[in-house]
Amino acid sequence: QKEVEQDPGPLSVPEGAIVSLNCTYSNSAFQYFMWYRQYSRKGPELLMYTYSSGNKEDGRFTAQVDKSSKYISLFIRDSQPSDSATYLCAMSLSNFGNEKLTFGTGTRLTIIP
């Protein structure tokens, strides 16, 4: 079993829809959770990060962490064609550096105009 599981998709939704992207994990010691967005032929860019459980909102994006279920989500409201990308979740132990980041395999999202 992989430490972090992410549905690879592809996921296609119409413009304006609410998108839900999810990851599950097995290591209960993970405390820092991130979402990266990767456009085609580009490197990943950090979209959002959250520490421990709870929600964090940034514009149209909401990151949610449920540590009891070992489940994290990224919600995109009013989705736009420019949101079409691969979304990668990542997580780490809070006291460690980036060499301990564990990434999901990514979900490819397409927003249909």
Place this chain on the structure above:
Amino acid sequence: EAGVTQSPTHLIKTRGQQATLRCSPISGHTSVYWYQQALGLGLQFLLWYDEGEERNRGNFPPRFSGRQFPNYSSELNVNALELEDSALYLCASSGTGVSYNSPLHFGNGTRLTVT
């Protein structure tokens, strides 16, 4: 602010050859990370360099090696190339510290194809 730059963009090699990939970090960043992104496998951590020293390496064979120069740029060398080495190789840089204080900034990668 210039981002992380990688060269070349594409690299085609034959099995058994050596490949050299280069990375320039964001100005002020001392840490450089190398990742392999193969289809269906996600980002796999390869190497971490900081202040010119190799600090950690992932679960890859010794034919994957590299170095960091005094100006903090880095190169990744892959010897005795195998077909399964075909992947996107991403370089990232960060400041020092724990991950939530020093997020990774990625370059656009080098696409290595081994034939």
